[in-house]
Amino acid sequence: MLSQYISKTPKSKVLFEENKEFMPYGVSSNYRYFDPYPLYLVRGKGSKVWDIDGNEYTDYNLGFGVLEVGHANERIIEVISDTIKDSSIMGFEYYKTGTLAKIICQRYGIDMVRFSSSGTEATMHSIRLARAFTKRKKIIKFEGHYHGSHDQLLVNVNPLKVGGKVPSSSGIPDEVIQNTIIVDWNDIDSFEKVAKEDIAAVIMEPVAMNMGLIPTDKEFMKSVFELSKDKGFLVIFDETKTGGKFYNGAAGYFGVKPDIIILGKAIAGGLPLSVIGGKREIMELIGPGKVAHGGTFNANTLSVNASIVTLRELLTESAFYQLHRLSDMLEIGYRDIAEDLGVELSVSKWGPSGSIYFSEKVPKNYKEFIRMDFSRWFTYFYVMLSKGVIPMGGFNEQWTVSIKHSEEDILKHIEVAEEAIKKAKDTKTNMSIEESF
Ligand SMILES: Cc1ncc(COP(=O)(O)O)c(C=O)c1O
Known part of the structure; x- marks a missing residue:
């Protein structure tokens, strides 16, 4: 899965090598770094962002929940x-x-x-x-x-x-x-x-x-x-x-x-x-x-x-109605995928945001959260990235939809997620949280 990410993002890799000379881990916030190197973005518009290699992504990270109005509104x-x-x-x-x-x-x-x-x-x-x-x-x-x-x-x-x-x-x-x-x-x-x-x-x-x-x-x-x-x-x-x-x-x-x-x-x-x-x-x-x-x-x-x-x-009351409706679609989409594929996957949603856990139940606190096996989540994440969807900012983050996301964006997310979760289901390794940080 990682190989697909690497083959699509050679310029991010080069930039990382250059930037890390001058910035620890080549980033301005620890939360922007992930292995093997961070993704460097160039611009965004509406629900989309583009990286330095010219790849397009539908963005559900939205600046860690900032851009509910969409990029470059x-x-x-x-x-x-x-x-x-x-x-x-x-x-x-x-x-x-x-x-x-x-x-x-x-x-x-x-x-x-x-x-x-x-x-x-x-x-x-x-x-x-x-x-x-x-x-x-x-x-x-x-x-x-x-x-x-x-x-x-x-x-x-x-x-x-x-x-x-x-x-x-x-x-x-x-x-x-x-x-x-x-x-x-x-x-x-x-x-x-x-x-x-x-x-x-x-x-x-x-x-x-x-x-x-x-x-x-x-x-x-x-x-x-x-x-x-x-x-x-x-x-x-x-x-x-x-x-x-x-x-x-x-x-x-x-x-x-x-x-x-x-x-x-x-x-x-x-x-x-x-x-x-x-x-x-x-x-x-x-x-x-x-x-x-x-x-x-x-x-x-x-x-x-x-x-x-x-x-x-x-961000008016009617905008929230629309944000919540699109987020509901994602929630239902993930639940259907879990059921169709027979994967142990739980989904949690609140308003325009939600998250998935590769576990039978949504954890109720941090102790339950870190007991989980994150290897499946990482497979899911890299497949999503390589197919043009940033599903969330990291394994401890959540999706957010903006007023610029469309039903078409959501349907694409669900389609790609099905593929990603299918691959995640076959992931055998047992990656603990210690390896994930
Ligand atoms: C709940 C919460 N409080 C505070 C912060 C810190 O905000 P900032 O990154 O703007 O300093 C964050 C950032 O993610 C957050 O999620």
């Missing part, structure tokens, strides 16, 4: 072209930022927001804010949940061995993560044991999207909110991904009001913008001499205008 091009004429950075506040703040507050049920540029920055600021508000130090996070690449939450994101607290990078001192407590996702008992009066906040991906797509047990979610009220800690929804999956995000979907919400990725049509939002009494702690929040590129004119257009005109 005409309205985004238009608004950015107009905006840049009046400068990209004002230094002082841009006059339209408040308009965007109001749109986001009304849509996501938030009292006040501040803007940053990435999900990493927003979650980092959110835990400082939670600590300032509660005057407590400890933060609960869930194993397998990812909140960006800052030290305090870069713990048990993808540990190779189960058990104990494991930093997900070298260079993170124990002292920095001593106030981070790790709990199994969807596990009320293990949450109850640590959910005490000394906790500042619990942070979660309200639907887990960094281990495929693991649905949320509604009873578990209910217990988290109840315990937070009882014990006086805050609930932080990291909606960097989920915020773009339903019109009102996961908070709207579950009908809950978290104390702090983080948004990012899809909300600015491909431009870098993230949001730290929350209840007024918490957000009002931010300010000079109080809780720090800054960033040179925060709410730059390009991101602000792209986000206004994205939220007002592109």
Whole structure:
């Protein structure tokens, strides 16, 4: 399977050899690297991207869930072209930022927001804010949940061995993560044991999207909110991904009001913008001499205008109806393939995104996730790539459909997936997660 990928992508291989002299692994983010070398892309339009060898792919990775408006969306091009004429950075506040703040507050049920540029920055600021508000130090996070690449939450994101607290990078001192407590996702008992009066906040991906797509047990979610009220800690929804999956995000979907919400990725049509939002009494702690929040590129004119257009005109309620419908087609397609081929395959879908697992059941937490055999997944992935479909960004990612995907795109995806899963079924090797990272 790998041989097909290699024979189709000789220029990516050459570029990799050149780039790795100047960039570790030849990439700008570890998540863009996969063996034997990464794919170098040149351009995108709508649902398609093209690599440096000229191969065309239908893209379901979409910048790891960013481009629900599709690549090079005409309205985004238009608004950015107009905006840049009046400068990209004002230094002082841009006059339209408040308009965007109001749109986001009304849509996501938030009292006040501040803007940053990435999900990493927003979650980092959110835990400082939670600590300032509660005057407590400890933060609960869930194993397998990812909140960006800052030290305090870069713990048990993808540990190779189960058990104990494991930093997900070298260079993170124990002292920095001593106030981070790790709990199994969807596990009320293990949450109850640590959910005490000394906790500042619990942070979660309200639907887990960094281990495929693991649905949320509604009873578990209910217990988290109840315990937070009882014990006086805050609930932080990291909606960097989920915020773009339903019109009102996961908070709207579950009908809950978290104390702090983080948004990012899809909300600015491909431009870098993230949001730290929350209840007024918490957000009002931010300010000079109080809780720090800054960033040179925060709410730059390009991101602000792209986000206004994205939220007002592109990711509308009817757009979500269409995104969900196409994603339903994919889900049904994968289920039919599994049944027709008699392959042990489970499918999980939430809104425009979904994932497949070569296992009888969708895992319910990280421990179940890493017990799986990933060799079949990798066969599937390379066949998909060699047949012109990027099904998702990696084995712990999910598909996303954009408003530019068509039924024809979905039917092609299903057709190629059938071939890929047929090949995956015959894969004999037993590749553990250790070999996959
Ligand atoms: C749930 C979640 N939070 C935070 C982040 C970090 O966002 P960024 O890469 O914009 O820093 C990600 C990135 O994938 C994410 O999935």
